[in-house]
Structure formats: structure tokens, C-alpha cells
């Protein structure tokens with residue numbers, strides 16, 4: 238029997254138990270282990286552990302080993318209560334003859350306590366966090382050696398219990414944070430003001446449909462179009478409509494990246510590559526599980542293009558100075574306002590990378606090709622801006638609408654947004670008037686003529702612009718009557734309908750025929 242063991246072997250047993258305790262992270266199993274081993278080492282029938290509640294009012298213990306039923310005591314009650322209050326150990330030779338003993342515990346557990354050794358469990362500051370009780374020594378009474386052994390076990394047990402509690406708390410905390418994070422991201426998904434794609438032009442509607450259709454697919458998407466036409470917005474919409482929505486969306490502006498930093502930014506770096514360099518994950522790793530948005534990809538150097546192509550092919554990254562490749566699960570979306578076909582011709586862009594990226598190609602439309610949509614778009618943007626500014630939205634006067642519709646918008650929707658934001662600030666009445674816009678826009682409104690060749694835009698754009706405007710004017714002149722308008726323009730009715738569709742002009746008066 239263990240209680241008959243020589244002292245050196247008891248010491249060895251204590252060390253073994255301590256080691257086991259320190260590798261046990263589950264609080265309940267840890268308590269079972271301490272109780273079981275304590276009783277065995279002292280040659281006693283059983284042992285129990287009482288822990289003090291957070292508020293210090295209650296002591297709890299399991300009814301029996303392996304059971305999950307709990308016994309609750311007032312923190313001053315019984316031998317355990319006395320040990321915790323005084324922080325001193327107690328030996329009881331005859332439990333039922335001791336007034337401090339609380340028989341309720343025996344009644345609950347159906348066990349009869351005869352004698353007992355109880356020592357406090359204390360934290361690192363010496364405060365009691367519970368009591369460790371050894372019950373019914375099989376032979377003789379608890380002696381000095383028993384006390385020493387129990388104290389040693391209690392000291393290790395207290396530390397292990399605190400560690401286990403701390404880990405449990407951290408785990409709960411992590412689960413809560415992850416939950417919170419997921420919910421926030423889900424909310425952000427579509428609802429974030431300023432982050433929905435507005436517009437009812439057929440081209441924008443088609444774009445919205447495409448985003449819905451390809452969001453779920455894991456394919457790479459290339460977005461091209463002029464500056465300010467919503468490429469960034471589309472990339473985010475794709476991510477938040479995809480199953481990856483709750484994982485990171487990481488954007489990297491390739492144009493803003495000096496050649497020397499490309500690799501560090503994309504692939505990360507191992508500690509100690511150069512003095513003072515800390516270990517850092519690259520964008521590919523940070524986007525793991527989510528989406529990596531490579532913005533302005535047309536501005537990447539050929540050597541950086543080659544490196545990205547390799548990651549896309551192998552789905553692995555290697556940190557600079559690192560030896561093991563790290564697998565990455567990332568959906569790539571790329572955008573550029575450059576003409577990549579032309580860049581390929583000039584050997585500035587790799588054709589193989591182009592085909593890798595271009596699985597799905599989304600093209601944005603310049604605002605000047607959606608003029609019919611400008612009034613509606615402007616009103617919606619105004620509402621959004623007003624909400625952002627926490628002010629009521631102003632209305633656009635007919636003259637102001639006219640000014641917006643006749644401008645060429647080199648900066649596209651971004652520029653329109655900025656004009657409206659400016660007007661919201663400078664307008665004095667309830668209406669936005671042309672004079673509330675910037676000079677560039679006012680100049681265009683005054684001339685109110687089709688933009689001349691000085692605009693620097695292509696001939697095709699200008700022809701389309703002219704045609705669109707002629708059709709709009711004719712429709713207005715003929716009270717939206719398609720038959721009359723077609724005749725006035727020398728077109729067939731179907732020819733006019735095709736053009737109305739093409740330019741997104743609303744044929745809202747079909748019924749007046």
C-alpha cells in the first residue's frame with residue numbers, strides 16, 4: 238500500500254502526479270485526477286476538492302468522482318469553509334464529533350466521513366481559491382508526513398487549476414470574439430452604406446447579375462474599366478456575396494508598391510532576413526480563406542507578375558528567407574484601368590498571367606455612356622451622401638440635372654459623387670443649382686453643347702454621345718412618342734427602340750401611341 242512506502246518513493250510519486258497535473262488542461266479531469274491520486278498516496282478512501290466561486294460566496298465540489306452533480310456550500314460552511322476562511326489546514330479525527338463539520342455533504346453523497354485532513358488551495362498571492370480534503374484514512378490517523386504530502390499536492394494542484402481556468406476563459410473569450418466578428422461581417426456584407434452598386438442602366442444591371450452569378454464560383458475575376466467606375470466596389474461586392482464573406486478581404490494596390498517591396502508585401506518575410514526585420518505574413522497569407530484583391534495589376538513589373546503567376550499555379554507561398562512553402566487558399570480578384578491587351582503587345586504584361594486572371598472578365602462602363610441614367614443615379618447618390626453627412630438630402634433643380642446630364646465625366650461616378658458632396662455643402666437653399674457645382678461642370682453646362690474634340694476621348698465615344706443626345710432631344714420634342722421620334726430622325730421604329738435600349742434611355746411613354 239502507498240502509505241507504507243518509504244519517503245523517497247512518496248516524493249517520486251508526488252512528482253509524477255504533479256507532472257500529470259501540469260499536462261492536464263481540462264478542469265474537470267484535472268480535479269478528478271488530483272482527488273484520485275491524493276487519496277491513493279495517503280492510503281485514504283477518497284478525497285474531494287472544493288473551489289471558491291468568483292464572487293467568493295460559494296464553495297462547490299463534485300458529489301463523487303466521475304459524476305457531474307455538484308455540491309454547493311456557503312463559503313463559510315463546513316470544514317472546507319473554515320479552511321478557506323482561515324487559510325489554515327485542519328485535521329479532524331472524529332468528523333461527527335466536530336461542530337465545524339457539515340453533515341449535509343454526507344447526506345447528499347451517501348457517504349460517511351470518519352476522519353479528514355483539509356488543506357487550503359491558494360493562488361500565487363496566497364489567497365484561498367478552495368480546499369483540498371482527504372477523507373477516511375484507512376489505517377491510523379493523519380500524521381505530519383500526510384500533511385506535508387497533501388500540502389505539496391495542493392500547491393501543484395492550485396497552479397494547475399488556475400492554469401486550466403485561465404485557458405478555459407481564453408477559449409470562451411475566443412469563441413465569443415469569433416462569433417461577434419462573424420456577425421459583424423455578415424452585417425457589413427450588403428448593408429454597409431456606400432457599398433452597394435447603384436444604377437439601373439442595362440449595363441449596370443447586367444454587371445449586378447454577373448456578380449451574383451460568379452460570386453459563388455471560386456474562379457479568378459478580372460475587372461477592367463476607367464478610373465472611378467466602381468472596380469473597387471465590384472471587387473468588394475464579389476467578396477461579400479461569396480461564401481468567403483466572413484473571411485478576410487485583403488486589398489493590395491500594386492501601383493503604390495515600389496519594386497523592392499513587392500515580394501515582402503505579397504509573400505511575407507521570415508525573422509532575421511536583415512537586422513531589425515520581424516517575421517511578417519504577406520498579403521497572400523493574410524487573405525487565407527478569403528479574397529485577395531490585386532488592384533492596378535497592370536502596374537506590376539514583369540518580375541512581380543512572374544511571381545504572382547507562380548503562386549496562382551502552385552497555391553503555395555514562400556516567405557522571403559523561409560524554407561518551407563506555406564499553402565494558401567485565396568481567391569484572387571484583379572483590377573486595372575490599363576488596356577492589358579495593348580500592354581501584352583508591348584511586352585509589358587505577361588500573356589499567361591492575363592489568361593490566368595481573365596477567367597471571368599467584368600468591364601465597367603464609363604459614366605458618359607450612361608447619361609440617361611445620370612439623374613436617377615445622382616438622386617440615389619445624393620441620398621447616400623446625405624445619410625453619410627447626417628443631413629436631409631437636397632433636391633436637384635432642373636437646371637442642375639441638365640448640367641449633370643450634359644457633362645462628360647472624365648472621373649466617372651467618383652467625380653459625380655464628389656460634385657454632389659460639394660454641392661451638398663455649398664448649396665444655400667433646398668435645391669442644388671448649377672452654381673453649386675465646380676467650375677469645370679459649370680463651364681460644360683453653359684456651353685451645353687456636345688463635348689468637342691478637346692475632350693481627349695475617342696471618336697467612337699463622341700459619336701455615341703452625339704447620337705444619344707439627338708435621340709433624347711427628339712424624344713422630348715415629340716412627347717416621348719416613339720413613332721414620331723423615329724420618323725423625325727429618319728429611323729425605323731425598331732431601329733429607334735434598339736438605340737433607346739443601347740443607350741439606356743427609358744422609353745417610358747410607350748402607352749401614348
Ligand SMILES: Nc1ncnc2c1ncn2[C@@H]1O[C@H](COP(=O)(O)OP(=O)(O)OP(=O)(O)O)[C@@H](O)[C@H]1O
Pocket residue numbers: 431432433434435436441462463464465466467468469470471574650651654
Ligand atoms: N455603380 C455605383 N454605384 C454606387 N457608387 C459607385 C458606383 N460605381 C462607383 N461608385 C463609387 O465611386 C467611387 C469610386 O469607385 P471605385 O473606387 O470602386 O472606382 P475604381 O474603378 O476602383 O477607380 P480607380 O481606377 O480610380 O481605382 C466610390 O466611392 C464608389 O463607391
Ligand SMILES: [Mg+2]
Pocket residue numbers: 468469532
Ligand atoms: Mg480602384
